Amino acid sequence: MxxxxxxxxxxxxxxxRVVEEKKSLDILxxxxxxxxxxxxxxTLRFTVPNTHRNALYCILLGILPTYQKLWTFVKHQRKxxxxxxxxxxxxxxxxxxxxxxPQLYALMKSLESGNLKLNYQHQLxxxxxxxxxxxxxxLVRIAESESDLYWISKGFFQLFLxxxxxxxxxxxxxxxxxxxEDEKLYQYVNIKELLAAFIAKHF
Numbered sequence: 001m002x003x004x005x006x007x008x009x010x011x012x013x014x015x016x017r018v019v020e021e022k023k024s025l026d027i028l029x030x031x032x033x034x035x036x037x038x039x040x041x042x043t044l045r046f047t048v049p050n051t052h053r054n055a056l057y058c059i060l061l062g063i064l065p066t067y068q069k070l071w072t073f074v075k076h077q078r079k080x081x082x083x084x085x086x087x088x089x090x091x092x093x094x095x096x097x098x099x100x101x102p103q104l105y106a107l108m109k110s111l112e113s114g115n116l117k118l119n120y121q122h123q124l125x126x127x128x129x130x131x132x133x134x135x136x137x138x139l140v141r142i143a144e145s146e147s148d149l150y151w152i153s154k155g156f157f158q159l160f161l162x163x164x165x166x167x168x169x170x171x172x173x174x175x176x177x178x179x180x181e182d183e184k185l186y187q188y189v190n191i192k193e194l195l196a197a198f199i200a201k202h203f
Contacts, residue, residue: 022049025056033066034059054144054152061155063148075147082147085111094120102136105150109157132157 025048028038039060042048048056058064063078064071085108090096096104099121106129110116117123124133136153143149163170178186 021046022051025049025052029055029068032068034068036060036066050142053142054148057142057152057155058148061152061159063151063155078151079145079147082108082150092116099124100133101146101149102133102140102153105136105153106132108150109154128157128161131160135160 021042024042024046028034028042029052031038036059039056043056043060055064059066064074086104088111089104089107094104094107099107103124106124107116107120109132110120110123110129123129132153135156136149139149139153139156143152175186175190178189
Protein backbone atom coordinates (compact mmCIF):
# COMPACT_ATOMS: atom_id res chain seq x y z
CA MET A 1 0.00 0.00 0.00
CA UNK A 2 1.38 3.41 -0.97
CA UNK A 3 2.34 5.72 1.89
CA UNK A 4 -0.30 8.29 0.99
CA UNK A 5 -3.04 5.67 0.68
CA UNK A 6 -1.99 4.07 3.96
CA UNK A 7 -2.06 7.47 5.68
CA UNK A 8 -5.52 8.25 4.28
CA UNK A 9 -6.76 4.81 5.37
CA UNK A 10 -5.38 5.34 8.87
CA UNK A 11 -6.92 8.81 9.22
CA UNK A 12 -10.27 7.42 8.08
CA UNK A 13 -10.17 4.57 10.60
CA UNK A 14 -9.42 6.86 13.55
CA UNK A 15 -11.83 9.56 12.38
CA UNK A 16 -9.29 12.04 11.04
CA ARG A 17 -9.58 11.56 7.31
CA VAL A 18 -10.74 15.17 7.11
CA VAL A 19 -7.16 16.29 7.87
CA GLU A 20 -5.86 15.29 4.44
CA GLU A 21 -8.97 16.53 2.66
CA LYS A 22 -8.81 19.90 4.34
CA LYS A 23 -5.16 20.33 3.32
CA SER A 24 -6.04 19.45 -0.28
CA LEU A 25 -8.89 21.97 -0.36
CA ASP A 26 -6.68 24.67 1.18
CA ILE A 27 -4.26 24.16 -1.70
CA LEU A 28 -7.05 24.32 -4.30
CA UNK A 29 -8.45 27.48 -2.71
CA UNK A 30 -5.07 29.20 -2.97
CA UNK A 31 -5.10 28.98 -6.75
CA UNK A 32 -6.06 32.11 -8.66
CA UNK A 33 -8.38 31.61 -10.35
CA UNK A 34 -9.72 28.62 -8.44
CA UNK A 35 -10.12 25.65 -10.77
CA UNK A 36 -13.79 24.62 -10.64
CA UNK A 37 -13.07 21.36 -12.46
CA UNK A 38 -10.60 20.32 -9.77
CA UNK A 39 -13.13 21.21 -7.07
CA UNK A 40 -15.78 19.17 -8.85
CA UNK A 41 -13.50 16.14 -9.07
CA UNK A 42 -12.64 16.56 -5.39
CA THR A 43 -16.30 16.52 -4.32
CA LEU A 44 -16.88 13.36 -6.36
CA ARG A 45 -14.01 11.52 -4.66
CA PHE A 46 -13.92 12.79 -1.09
CA THR A 47 -16.11 14.02 1.73
CA VAL A 48 -16.02 17.81 1.92
CA PRO A 49 -15.03 19.08 5.42
CA ASN A 50 -17.70 21.18 7.12
CA THR A 51 -15.31 24.12 7.30
CA HIS A 52 -15.14 24.32 3.50
CA ARG A 53 -18.66 23.36 2.40
CA ASN A 54 -20.15 26.84 2.38
CA ALA A 55 -17.39 28.35 0.25
CA LEU A 56 -17.14 25.30 -2.02
CA TYR A 57 -20.87 25.27 -2.76
CA CYS A 58 -20.81 29.01 -3.42
CA ILE A 59 -18.01 28.57 -5.96
CA LEU A 60 -19.44 25.53 -7.74
CA LEU A 61 -22.93 27.04 -7.92
CA GLY A 62 -21.61 30.33 -9.32
CA ILE A 63 -22.55 32.38 -6.27
CA LEU A 64 -18.94 33.44 -5.74
CA PRO A 65 -16.36 34.03 -8.50
CA THR A 66 -13.21 31.95 -8.81
CA TYR A 67 -11.06 34.97 -7.87
CA GLN A 68 -10.92 35.28 -4.08
CA LYS A 69 -9.99 38.95 -4.25
CA LEU A 70 -13.53 39.65 -5.48
CA TRP A 71 -15.30 37.66 -2.76
CA THR A 72 -15.78 40.52 -0.30
CA PHE A 73 -17.43 42.70 -2.94
CA VAL A 74 -19.62 39.91 -4.34
CA LYS A 75 -20.68 38.74 -0.88
CA HIS A 76 -21.73 42.29 -0.03
CA GLN A 77 -23.78 42.54 -3.24
CA ARG A 78 -25.42 39.17 -2.63
CA LYS A 79 -26.27 40.13 0.95
CA UNK A 80 -27.71 43.47 -0.18
CA UNK A 81 -29.86 41.74 -2.80
CA UNK A 82 -31.06 39.25 -0.17
CA UNK A 83 -31.95 42.07 2.27
CA UNK A 84 -33.78 44.01 -0.47
CA UNK A 85 -35.96 40.98 -1.21
CA UNK A 86 -36.60 40.48 2.49
CA UNK A 87 -37.50 44.15 2.97
CA UNK A 88 -39.86 44.08 -0.01
CA UNK A 89 -41.81 41.17 1.48
CA UNK A 90 -42.18 43.14 4.71
CA UNK A 91 -43.57 46.09 2.71
CA UNK A 92 -46.02 43.66 1.09
CA UNK A 93 -47.09 42.71 4.63
CA UNK A 94 -45.98 39.10 4.46
CA UNK A 95 -46.27 37.91 8.05
CA UNK A 96 -42.91 36.42 9.03
CA UNK A 97 -44.38 35.08 12.28
CA UNK A 98 -46.70 32.69 10.47
CA UNK A 99 -44.15 31.06 8.18
CA UNK A 100 -40.73 29.45 8.62
CA UNK A 101 -37.53 30.93 7.22
CA PRO A 102 -37.32 28.33 4.41
CA GLN A 103 -40.89 29.28 3.46
CA LEU A 104 -39.92 32.95 3.56
CA TYR A 105 -36.99 32.24 1.24
CA ALA A 106 -39.31 30.40 -1.13
CA LEU A 107 -41.45 33.54 -1.33
CA MET A 108 -38.32 35.64 -1.88
CA LYS A 109 -37.40 33.36 -4.78
CA SER A 110 -40.90 33.81 -6.23
CA LEU A 111 -40.63 37.57 -5.78
CA GLU A 112 -37.24 37.66 -7.48
CA SER A 113 -38.55 35.70 -10.47
CA GLY A 114 -41.70 37.86 -10.71
CA ASN A 115 -44.03 34.99 -9.76
CA LEU A 116 -45.18 36.03 -6.28
CA LYS A 117 -48.95 35.77 -5.89
CA LEU A 118 -51.30 37.60 -3.53
CA ASN A 119 -52.35 34.30 -1.97
CA TYR A 120 -48.81 33.45 -0.94
CA GLN A 121 -49.92 30.84 1.61
CA HIS A 122 -51.43 28.78 -1.19
CA GLN A 123 -48.35 29.36 -3.35
CA LEU A 124 -46.13 27.87 -0.64
CA UNK A 125 -47.88 24.55 -1.21
CA UNK A 126 -46.88 24.35 -4.86
CA UNK A 127 -44.75 21.39 -5.91
CA UNK A 128 -41.61 23.41 -6.75
CA UNK A 129 -41.81 25.56 -3.64
CA UNK A 130 -42.09 22.48 -1.43
CA UNK A 131 -38.92 21.12 -3.05
CA UNK A 132 -37.12 24.44 -2.53
CA UNK A 133 -38.21 24.50 1.13
CA UNK A 134 -36.85 20.98 1.68
CA UNK A 135 -33.54 22.02 0.14
CA UNK A 136 -33.35 25.01 2.51
CA UNK A 137 -34.08 22.80 5.50
CA UNK A 138 -31.32 20.37 4.48
CA LEU A 139 -28.73 23.15 4.12
CA VAL A 140 -29.55 25.22 7.19
CA ARG A 141 -26.64 23.77 9.21
CA ILE A 142 -24.14 24.21 6.40
CA ALA A 143 -24.69 27.80 5.30
CA GLU A 144 -22.73 30.42 7.22
CA SER A 145 -25.38 33.11 6.93
CA GLU A 146 -29.03 33.57 5.99
CA SER A 147 -27.94 35.18 2.73
CA ASP A 148 -25.72 32.21 1.87
CA LEU A 149 -28.53 29.81 2.76
CA TYR A 150 -30.84 31.54 0.30
CA TRP A 151 -28.35 31.65 -2.57
CA ILE A 152 -27.01 28.12 -2.06
CA SER A 153 -30.55 26.71 -1.80
CA LYS A 154 -31.51 28.55 -4.96
CA GLY A 155 -28.43 27.16 -6.73
CA PHE A 156 -29.28 23.59 -5.77
CA PHE A 157 -32.90 24.14 -6.78
CA GLN A 158 -31.78 25.26 -10.24
CA LEU A 159 -29.67 22.10 -10.47
CA PHE A 160 -32.73 20.04 -9.57
CA LEU A 161 -34.73 21.71 -12.34
CA UNK A 162 -31.97 21.02 -14.86
CA UNK A 163 -31.86 17.33 -13.90
CA UNK A 164 -35.62 16.80 -13.62
CA UNK A 165 -36.01 15.55 -17.24
CA UNK A 166 -33.45 12.82 -16.49
CA UNK A 167 -34.78 11.63 -13.12
CA UNK A 168 -36.01 8.32 -14.51
CA UNK A 169 -32.60 7.60 -16.04
CA UNK A 170 -30.80 8.63 -12.86
CA UNK A 171 -33.10 6.48 -10.75
CA UNK A 172 -32.40 3.47 -12.98
CA UNK A 173 -28.65 4.08 -12.74
CA UNK A 174 -28.89 4.47 -8.95
CA UNK A 175 -30.76 1.17 -8.79
CA UNK A 176 -28.02 -0.53 -10.81
CA UNK A 177 -25.20 0.89 -8.67
CA UNK A 178 -26.93 -0.08 -5.42
CA UNK A 179 -27.36 -3.66 -6.64
CA UNK A 180 -23.65 -3.83 -7.41
CA GLU A 181 -22.29 -2.02 -4.33
CA ASP A 182 -24.76 -2.75 -1.52
CA GLU A 183 -27.28 -5.54 -2.06
CA LYS A 184 -28.91 -5.07 1.36
CA LEU A 185 -29.54 -1.41 0.66
CA TYR A 186 -30.82 -2.32 -2.80
CA GLN A 187 -33.29 -4.82 -1.33
CA TYR A 188 -34.50 -2.36 1.31
CA VAL A 189 -35.05 0.44 -1.21
CA ASN A 190 -36.92 -1.85 -3.58
CA ILE A 191 -39.07 -3.44 -0.86
CA LYS A 192 -40.07 0.04 0.31
CA GLU A 193 -40.38 1.19 -3.32
CA LEU A 194 -38.52 4.37 -2.40
CA LEU A 195 -37.17 5.16 -5.86
CA ALA A 196 -40.53 4.45 -7.46
CA ALA A 197 -42.22 6.76 -4.96
CA PHE A 198 -39.64 9.47 -5.63
CA ILE A 199 -40.16 9.30 -9.40
CA ALA A 200 -43.95 9.25 -9.04
CA LYS A 201 -43.83 12.32 -6.82
CA HIS A 202 -41.75 14.39 -9.20
CA PHE A 203 -43.50 13.57 -12.47
